[in-house]
Amino acid sequence: xxxxxxxxxxxxxxxxxxxxxxxxxxxxxxxxxxxxxxxxxxxxxxxxxxxxxxxxxxxxxxxxxxxxxxxxxxxxxxxxxxxxxxxxxxxxxxxxxxxxxxxxxxxxxxxxxxxxxxxxxxxxxxxxxxxxxxxxxxxxxxxxxxxxxxxxx
Amino acid sequence: xxxxxxxxxxxxxxxxxxxxxxxxxxxxxxxxxxxxxxxxxxxxxxxxxxxxxxxxxxxxxxxxxxxxxxxxxxxxxxxxxxxxxxxxxxxxxxxxxxxxxxxxxxxxxxxxxxxxxxxxxxxxxxxxxxxxxxxxxxxxxxxxxxxxxxxxx
DNA sequence: TCGTTATGATTGACGTGTCAACTAGGAGGC
DNA sequence: GCCTCCTAGTTGACACGTCAATCATAACGA
Numbered sequence: 001x002x003x004x005x006x007x008x009x010x011x012x013x014x015x016x017x018x019x020x021x022x023x024x025x026x027x028x029x030x031x032x033x034x035x036x037x038x039x040x041x042x043x044x045x046x047x048x049x050x051x052x053x054x055x056x057x058x059x060x061x062x063x064x065x066x067x068x069x070x071x072x073x074x075x076x077x078x079x080x081x082x083x084x085x086x087x088x089x090x091x092x093x094x095x096x097x098x099x100x101x102x103x104x105x106x107x108x109x110x111x112x113x114x115x116x117x118x119x120x121x122x123x124x125x126x127x128x129x130x131x132x133x134x135x136x137x138x139x140x141x142x143x144x145x146x147x148x149x150x151x152x153x
Numbered sequence: 154x155x156x157x158x159x160x161x162x163x164x165x166x167x168x169x170x171x172x173x174x175x176x177x178x179x180x181x182x183x184x185x186x187x188x189x190x191x192x193x194x195x196x197x198x199x200x201x202x203x204x205x206x207x208x209x210x211x212x213x214x215x216x217x218x219x220x221x222x223x224x225x226x227x228x229x230x231x232x233x234x235x236x237x238x239x240x241x242x243x244x245x246x247x248x249x250x251x252x253x254x255x256x257x258x259x260x261x262x263x264x265x266x267x268x269x270x271x272x273x274x275x276x277x278x279x280x281x282x283x284x285x286x287x288x289x290x291x292x293x294x295x296x297x298x299x300x301x302x303x304x305x306x
Numbered sequence: 307t308c309g310t311t312a313t314g315a316t317t318g319a320c321g322t323g324t325c326a327a328c329t330a331g332g333a334g335g336c
Numbered sequence: 337g338c339c340t341c342c343t344a345g346t347t348g349a350c351a352c353g354t355c356a357a358t359c360a361t362a363a364c365g366a
Contacts, residue, residue, distance in 0.1 A: 009275045014283045017295040021282070022185075023224070024298040025178035027305055032175075045322075064344065071176075076323060078346055083321070100331045100344045122162045129174070130167045132304035133297060140293040142170040144286060145177040151285035152180055198352075217314060229353060231316055236351070253314045253361045 028128060035124045040117040045080050046089065047121060048072075050106065050114035053090065059106035062095065066104055089113060181281060188277045193270040198233050199242065200274060201225075203259065203267035206243065212259035215248065219257055242266060 010018065033044050042050070052069045053059050061069070067077045081104060084090045089110035095101035106114075133141060163171065186197050195203070205222045206212050214222070220230045234257060237243045242263035248254030259267075286294060 008279070009272075010279050010283050014291065015275075015278065017291055017298070018278050018282050020298045020302070021294050022178070022182065024302045024305070025175070026182070028301055029175065029179070031305055043321075062344090073324075074345065075325080075347085079322075082346090095344090098332075098344075100329095102345065119162075122168075125168065125171050126161070126163050128304060129171050129301070130163050132301050134300075137293070137297050137300060138167065138170055140290070141174050141297050144290050144294050144297070145170070145173040147287075147290060148181055148282070148285050149173070149177045151281060152177075152184055196351075215314085226354075227315065228317085228355080232352075235316090248314090251314075251362075253359095255315065 031128060032124055036117060036121060039120045040113065042113060042117050046084060047114070047117055049077075049080065049084060049104075050089065050110055050117070053104065053106040054111065054114050056106075059111065060093075060103050063102045063104055084110070184281060185277055189270060189274060192273045193266065195266060195270050199237060200267070200270055202230075202233065202237060202257075203242065203263055203270070206257065206259040207264065207267050209259075212264065213246075213256050216245075216255045216257055237263070 029044075036042050036044060036047060048070045049066070052066055053061060056066075063077065063081070064074060067074050070077075072080075081090060081092065085092060087109075088107055091105045091107050093103045093105055095103050130138065182197075189195050189197060189200060201223045202219065205219055206214060209219075216230065216234070217227060220227050223230075225233075234243060234245065238245060240262075241260055244258045244260050246256045246258055248256050283291065
């Protein structure tokens with residue numbers, strides 16, 4: 001009732017913006033994934049793994065290092081590597097310096113799949129995100145993301 | 154090479170904004186879900202279903218109508234309703250006017266769960282989204298979402 | 307009426323993600 | 337050596353999502 005007290009719950013308009021925002025970003029992610037899948041037979045997860053391995057020395061990484069690089073939990077990575085190994089996109093090798101460890105190695109098939117996916121991926125990012133926004137909106141999107149990230153801690 | 158030709162691939166800066174944006178919105182969704190789960194033992198999907206049923210006449214909806222309301226594919230809804238029915242949050246009844254159809258009915262347990270989740274949910278939206286942004290950023294977020302949605306078609 | 311097509315909804319297979327439990331090997335202290 | 341603790345990675349159970357196939361019923365046209 002007081003004009004100075006901070007409102008506890010969002011207004012209808014704020015909720016409308018929230019719904020639009022969260023649903024749209026979800027749809028964006030889905031569309032990106034669908035294009036990658038259709039054109040390259042890769043999921044976004046596959047792409048992230050292949051990208052990290054491609055940039056690594058010798059196209060190989062310790063499993064935990066890979067998980068850190070792409071920001072995944074180790075168990076998620078382990079499950080995903082299992083599926084990728086079945087498709088021969090990567091290979092697991094024992095680590096010589098630490099018998100507990102495993103090294104994830106990019107296979108030729110994986111490297112080829114990644115090469116084939118780069119252009120479609122970047123094109124989709126441009127079409128669905130960069131070109132959809134004005135330069136001012138793109139800047140604002142970066143600032144909004146930073147503000148949200150700061151709040152997430 | 155020409156200054157007037159549209160760049161085919163995103164610049165490094167554009168890609169940086171893209172990555173920050175998509176990862177942050179994903180983290181936001183995850184945090185929302187985690188809070189709802191921790192405080193109310195409901196997933197975002199559960200919440201969407203319960204919200205739609207709560208607002209429906211007689212707290213019941215035809216399955217397809219519910220799917221339309223929350224923008225889900227029917228098979229996704231069917232799987233989710235199966236899980237919710239096991240927890241007694243909803244109940245399925247045969248539809249009297251169309252023998253193919255099913256009606257989804259909110260149970261007292263489901264209604265109670267939804268009541269308990271409303272405030273935590275709105276509080277989380279305010280804390281993680283509305284309060285994280287300036288009024289200008291909130292407006293911009295709405296416009297950005299609209300622009301992206303327009304591009305998605 | 308009878309066949310064809312469209313619709314409402316479910317199912318199964320499988321990819322994806324989280325959590326908790328587990329295995330196995332290093333690392334340090336005694 | 338041996339005990340304890342930490343770390344690397346895997347596994348199983350389960351929730352969630354998509355796709356294609358299926359099934360029953362409604363609707364429609366000859």
